Amino acid sequence: MLLGVIGDDFTGSSDIANTLAKAGMAVTQYSGVPQGAAAPSVEAGIVALKSRTVPVKDAVRASLAALDWLLAQGCEQIVFKYCSTFDSTPQGNIGPVAAALADRLGASIVPVVPSFPGAGRTVYQGHLFVKDTLLSESGMEAHPLTPMTDPDIRRWLALQLSEPVGHVPFDAVHGGAESIRARMQAEAKAGRRMQVVDTVCDADLMAIGAACAGLKLVTGGSGIAMGLPANFRERGKLSGDGAAWRGNAGPCAILAGSSSRQTRAQVARHAASHPALRIVAGDVIEGRTTPEDVTDWIMRHADELPLAYATADPETVRAVQEEYGRDRAASALEALFAEVARQIVARGVTRLIAAGGETSGAVVEGLGIDALEIGPEIAPGAPALRAGDLTLALKSGNFGEDDFFETAAGILGTGEGEA
Numbered sequence: 046m047l048l049g050v051i052g053d054d055f056t057g058s059s060d061i062a063n064t065l066a067k068a069g070m071a072v073t074q075y076s077g078v079p080q081g082a083a084a085p086s087v088e089a090g091i092v093a094l095k096s097r098t099v100p101v102k103d104a105v106r107a108s109l110a111a112l113d114w115l116l117a118q119g120c121e122q123i124v125f126k127y128c129s130t131f132d133s134t135p136q137g138n139i140g141p142v143a144a145a146l147a148d149r150l151g152a153s154i155v156p157v158v159p160s161f162p163g164a165g166r167t168v169y170q171g172h173l174f175v176k177d178t179l180l181s182e183s184g185m186e187a188h189p190l191t192p193m194t195d196p197d198i199r200r201w202l203a204l205q206l207s208e209p210v211g212h213v214p215f216d217a218v219h220g221g222a223e224s225i226r227a228r229m230q231a232e233a234k235a236g237r238r239m240q241v242v243d244t245v246c247d248a249d250l251m252a253i254g255a256a257c258a259g260l261k262l263v264t265g266g267s268g269i270a271m272g273l274p275a276n277f278r279e280r281g282k283l284s285g286d287g288a289a290w291r292g293n294a295g296p297c298a299i300l301a302g303s304s305s306r307q308t309r310a311q312v313a314r315h316a317a318s319h320p321a322l323r324i325v326a327g328d329v330i331e332g333r334t335t336p337e338d339v340t341d342w343i344m345r346h347a348d349e350l351p352l353a354y355a356t357a358d359p360e361t362v363r364a365v366q367e368e369y370g371r372d373r374a375a376s377a378l379e380a381l382f383a384e385v386a387r388q389i390v391a392r393g394v395t396r397l398i399a400a401g402g403e404t405s406g407a408v409v410e411g412l413g414i415d416a417l418e419i420g421p422e423i424a425p426g427a428p429a430l431r432a433g434d435l436t437l438a439l440k441s442g443n444f445g446e447d448d449f450f451e452t453a454a455g456i457l458g459t460g461e462g463e464a
């Protein structure tokens with residue numbers, strides 16, 4: 046294994062797996078830290094954690110355990126993958142995890158590159174934009190778990206750290222790999238190893254990737270992975286073998302636990318022409334809606350692409366959180382989706398689509414999936430996946446076009462992405 050990735054959630058991990066697979070690496074995504082050794086053919090291994098919103102010390106502990114495993118597999122470079130909208134709170138977890146990894150690796154330069162221009166996320170003058178709006182006006186300011194109320198990533202990251210945060214500004218990035226490298230070294234010399242890097246387009250990511258050759262630790266969204274495989278290819282280290290991937294016939298179901306803006310649009314679109322079951326959070330918490338209820342409903346509609354969703358508007362989510370507490374609401378919904386996933390797969394569902402990072406993490410854990418093969422891309426950041434006899438799509442809350450669910454169901458069935 047050449048490149049090791051530590052992903053802070055499941056959909057984010059399949060996002061970067063997709064980028065690395067597209068760039069020609071042999072990629073496997075693991076659910077948590079594997080017990081044994083990786084297959085020798087794996088060039089990029091992704092350890093998908095569920096560490097984005099757990100307490101800081103748990104996130105650090107899990108990330109260091111992932112690091113130890115990846116280093117034991119021979120990884121030369123580590124990527125810490127977090128969300129392209131930098132999902133975190135003022136306490137963490139991005140800063141403390143990055144600092145712990147950097148300490149363990151002895152990294153003196155730690156690029157911080159959340160940008161993912163393909164999904165509309167760019168960073169300019171240290172500020173993160175989602176398309177043409179600042180992060181803090183993009184809808185992310187109302188995120189149920191990690192409301193992003195400040196678009197200045199330098200300032201947000203500094204709240205999470207007890208060390209200064211540096212910046213590699215756009216003029217340095219525009220100058221290409223050498224100029225980026227020079228600025229990174231200057232920042233490090235000034236005592237700033239954590240360095241937010243401006244990035245407005247994919248060409249910037251390729252230059253940043255080249256500048257990161259040989260660095261022990263790189264952090265960011267999946268965009269940072271675009272330029273990294275070339276460093277290994279140049280040294281003749283990649284096999285170039287693409288993995289074969291096939292789709293599944295059989296019933297397909299959709300579980301949406303995300304209330305992000307794009308998932309809301311996808312749920313509305315899908316529900317207009319397919320069976321859709323609205324799951325009310327309070328009913329789940331108080332035991333009025335059980336996994337068996339949802340499973341029975343899905344299986345009754347198994348041939349019609351049924352959707353079961355907890356997706357709600359921000360006011361509804363806020364009211365539920367005020368009444369029951371944020372964590373109680375989240376864990377009740379996640380436990381429900383995990384159990385429903387287990388039951389519907391046991392009853393014959395062969396294609397499963399999950400919307401939301403936490404939700405997908407719960408689903409994968411509920412199904413006891415250890416490793417995922419990466420298939421064709423469904424949408425930027427969302428590949429088709431296979432685990433044993435099941436094909437899956439795990440979608441980040443804000444990813445995918447409005448018709449994502451139908452598109453995903455098609456690709457999970459045929460095994461072929463769009464040309």
Ligand SMILES: Nc1ncnc2c1ncn2[C@@H]1O[C@H](COP(=O)(O)OP(=O)(O)OP(=O)(O)O)[C@@H](O)[C@H]1O
Binds near residue numbers: 054056303361365
């Ligand atoms: N109707 C609701 N009431 C209360 N909480 C909700 C409701 N719908 C979703 N949530 C909570 O919001 C959180 C959404 O997390 P999840 O990661 O699945 O989606 P997301 O944040 O939109 O996706 P991503 O992390 O990929 O951006 C979950 O913890 C879920 O339990």
Ligand SMILES: O=C(O)[C@@H](O)C(=O)CO
Binds near residue numbers: 060442
């Ligand atoms: O980086 C992204 O935007 C996604 O992979 C993700 O992690 C969203 O939760």
